[in-house]
Amino acid sequence: MVDTTTMQARSAGSLRVPRYAGWIGKAVGSGLYRHTVGRLADSRRARLALLAGVPLFWIAALHIGPIFQMGRISFMTDYPQAPDGGPAYTLANYELFFSDQLYFMPFIRSLIFAAVVTISTLVIVYPVAYYVAKIVQPKNRMRALLLLLIPFWAGELIRTFSVIMLLANRGAVNVALRELGFIDRPIPMLYTSFSLSFGVIYLLALYMLLPLYSAIEKIPTPLIHAAADLGAGPLQRFRRVILPLSKDGIVSGCSLVYLTSVGVFAAPLLLGGPNTVIFPEVIATLFHSSNDKWPEGAAFAMLLLAVSLSTVGLFMRVIGGRSVRLM
Amino acid sequence: MKDFTATRRSTLKLLAAGTGVLAAPAIIRPAFAQSKVVNITTYDKFVPQSFIDQFQKDTGIEVRIRLTDDQGKQYNVLSAEGETPTTDIVTVTGHRLPQFIGSKLLTPLDTGRLKNWDKLASAYKGAPQLTVDGSVYGVPLLAGFEGLARNTDYTKASDSWAIMFDQEYKGLTSYIISDFLQITMRYQGNDGDFVAYEGKPEEAQAATNKARDYLIQNKDMVRKYYDAGSEVQQMFVNEDIYVAHSWSGPASKLIMDGHPIEISVPKEGTYGFLYSFNVVQNGPNTDAAYTFLDAILSSPEIGAAMSRQSGFASAFDGVDKVLNDKERAAMTLPQEQTERIQFFSSVNRDMKNEMVDKAVAEIKAA
Numbered sequence: 001m002v003d004t005t006t007m008q009a010r011s012a013g014s015l016r017v018p019r020y021a022g023w024i025g026k027a028v029g030s031g032l033y034r035h036t037v038g039r040l041a042d043s044r045r046a047r048l049a050l051l052a053g054v055p056l057f058w059i060a061a062l063h064i065g066p067i068f069q070m071g072r073i074s075f076m077t078d079y080p081q082a083p084d085g086g087p088a089y090t091l092a093n094y095e096l097f098f099s100d101q102l103y104f105m106p107f108i109r110s111l112i113f114a115a116v117v118t119i120s121t122l123v124i125v126y127p128v129a130y131y132v133a134k135i136v137q138p139k140n141r142m143r144a145l146l147l148l149l150i151p152f153w154a155g156e157l158i159r160t161f162s163v164i165m166l167l168a169n170r171g172a173v174n175v176a177l178r179e180l181g182f183i184d185r186p187i188p189m190l191y192t193s194f195s196l197s198f199g200v201i202y203l204l205a206l207y208m209l210l211p212l213y214s215a216i217e218k219i220p221t222p223l224i225h226a227a228a229d230l231g232a233g234p235l236q237r238f239r240r241v242i243l244p245l246s247k248d249g250i251v252s253g254c255s256l257v258y259l260t261s262v263g264v265f266a267a268p269l270l271l272g273g274p275n276t277v278i279f280p281e282v283i284a285t286l287f288h289s290s291n292d293k294w295p296e297g298a299a300f301a302m303l304l305l306a307v308s309l310s311t312v313g314l315f316m317r318v319i320g321g322r323s324v325r326l327m
Numbered sequence: 328m329k330d331f332t333a334t335r336r337s338t339l340k341l342l343a344a345g346t347g348v349l350a351a352p353a354i355i356r357p358a359f360a361q362s363k364v365v366n367i368t369t370y371d372k373f374v375p376q377s378f379i380d381q382f383q384k385d386t387g388i389e390v391r392i393r394l395t396d397d398q399g400k401q402y403n404v405l406s407a408e409g410e411t412p413t414t415d416i417v418t419v420t421g422h423r424l425p426q427f428i429g430s431k432l433l434t435p436l437d438t439g440r441l442k443n444w445d446k447l448a449s450a451y452k453g454a455p456q457l458t459v460d461g462s463v464y465g466v467p468l469l470a471g472f473e474g475l476a477r478n479t480d481y482t483k484a485s486d487s488w489a490i491m492f493d494q495e496y497k498g499l500t501s502y503i504i505s506d507f508l509q510i511t512m513r514y515q516g517n518d519g520d521f522v523a524y525e526g527k528p529e530e531a532q533a534a535t536n537k538a539r540d541y542l543i544q545n546k547d548m549v550r551k552y553y554d555a556g557s558e559v560q561q562m563f564v565n566e567d568i569y570v571a572h573s574w575s576g577p578a579s580k581l582i583m584d585g586h587p588i589e590i591s592v593p594k595e596g597t598y599g600f601l602y603s604f605n606v607v608q609n610g611p612n613t614d615a616a617y618t619f620l621d622a623i624l625s626s627p628e629i630g631a632a633m634s635r636q637s638g639f640a641s642a643f644d645g646v647d648k649v650l651n652d653k654e655r656a657a658m659t660l661p662q663e664q665t666e667r668i669q670f671f672s673s674v675n676r677d678m679k680n681e682m683v684d685k686a687v688a689e690i691k692a693a
Contacts, residue, residue, distance in 0.1 A: 102692050168565035188498060190567055191551040274549045277691040288399040
């Protein structure tokens with residue numbers, strides 16, 4: 001909307017500009033400043049463009065830009081380039097993935113691992129989210145949610161190491177079991193598929209909890225009561241009322257957890273064993289390898305990105321329909 | 328939507344913020360390049376904090392440490408930064424130097440600028456591992472080897488790498504795949520350093536494949552493949568493993584700290600390496616880098632502190648006299664074991680890296 005009063009005042013030359021000292025005064029007195037402020041004052045679209053410009057620039061320069069750069073590297077024959085040579089491009093880095101089964105197994109393992117983690121996280125977190133959103137008294141809900149969120153204030157590595165301290169041979173679980181007389185030798189829990197799944201589920205639970213809580217809290221309680229009055233048992237109420245109405249939260253939570261777990265790197269490195277090597281670790285090995293395999297690593301990273309985004313897109317399309325938002 | 332009112336003040340703030348964002352690249356690089364700063368990429372516990380504090384106090388030069396746990400990572404970062412590196416000193420092992428030098432990432436050391444150069448132990452002054460085409464490329468710091476580490480409470484003594492494949496310790500061993508693959512080649516009577524295979528790729532591939540297949544066949548022996556020294560230390564302390572292939576530093580550190588660990592060089596032999604500080608080509612603070620290198624060479628106490636922290640043997644003269652008996656014992660090998668150490672060579676590195684990297688991926692994926 002245009003402010004005609006301001007426009008008239010400006011065109012009549014009666015717009016009062018306050019005086020400032022120093023460089024601010026010079027800036028305020030300049031034609032560029034007047035023109036810029038004038039445009040901003042006149043046009044809502046210009047103001048929105050300025051406001052949106054900063055975050056858009058941030059996303060483009062710091063998030064999307066590096067991905068495009070990685071995409072470019074994935075087609076290069078060598079990176080870092082030889083000091084005296086220009087870039088040369090090839091498809092060989094992508095062909096390597098399809099021609100060598102060596103990389104295919106960890107890739108499939110990663111996708112299966114991410115799917116298992118996502119389903120497990122959903123199954124574990126859903127009852128917790130439901131309890132907080134519907135069973136806990138409204139006045140205590142925030143407190144309960146806060147209690148669940150506190151562990152996530154610590155960094156990812158700290159939480160990963162806490163899992164190590166818990167599951168190691170001399171960790172809390174083995175010590176407790178031995179002290180209670182259940183075992184006389186430690187159970188090897190760490191560096192197994194179990195420790196890896198346990199750790200990653202623990203690390204990513206928050207991404208499932210918040211969308212689920214948000215969706216379940218919005219379900220009108222009278223609807224659940226009405227279903228009960230009409231003779232629906234607990235399972236039927238859950239299947240016919242609660243589950244469909246919390247679908248958005250399920251899709252959002254699953255998408256977030258899946259996308260994060262398919263690319264999770266630190267936890268598998270610290271918690272996994274010799275038989276739990278997954279694809280991000282393979283990619284990292286290529287980047288750190290002695291013979292500088294950045295292009296191969298970049299190509300594999302792009303493949304992982306493409307497949308994981310496609311999987312989530314398909315999942316959201318099929319399960320979530322058009323109404324689902326990630327946040 | 329509520330209409331937004333742009334005041335002059337808010338607009339100015341926005342414009343200033345935008346200018347700040349656009350100007351950031353011009354601000355960041357000079358921040359690394361201040362004459363009173365030295366940026367060092369090195370391994371955890373290599374530079375003692377007490378030395379850093381004293382150096383900063385004496386010279387007014389701020390020491391900024393960037394930690395690494397891998398030679399390749401340092402190479403990648405330096406390569407990616409190209410003509411404008413943000414670090415002045417890196418920590419490269421002798422056998423990896425040609426790779427860095429070939430990519431013009433390091434500059435030859437001007438030993439004339441180091442008044443304390445003579446304080447190096449004679450064995451390391453002008454060490455061949457750090458000399459390329461007649462130029463010295465690094466200040467030797469710490470020497471180490473790849474040894475057999477075992478928990479003496481739970482394992483029997485052994486003079487062979489065969490203990491790593493002993494079914495008694497199934498699921499209780501650990502190693503860095505790339506390193507232990509080369510040890511396995513040696514254990515099988517082949518050349519794990521690939522020097523003998525120069526110009527003989529088929530022979531090299533056959534030896535590599537034999538070791539690879541053996542490690543895959545014995546994969547159930549392994550509790551975890553590790554990457555950093557701190558990981559193997561943690562696994563020993565937690566008793567998740569009883570036997571491991573380990574760099575001497577982390578194992579010696581555990582011995583110094585009183586853990587029931589022993590490190591030895593089995594009869595089949597092993598490989599040794601020499602860490603050095605190297606001056607980066609086009610580093611932002613070369614003068615400060617030389618000041619730092621000269622200071623670190625100034626006294627055996629600094630070398631001893633580095634040894635105590637890292638567990639590796641110091642390349643500085645007189646350090647033995649500073650260490651106590653327990654520390655010396657933790658880092659000293661019997662003479663016959665010392666003679667089994669063969670320092671890594673820089674010969675035929677490309678073939679070795681290519682074949683070892685591929686085999687590592689195959690072992691992991693198996």
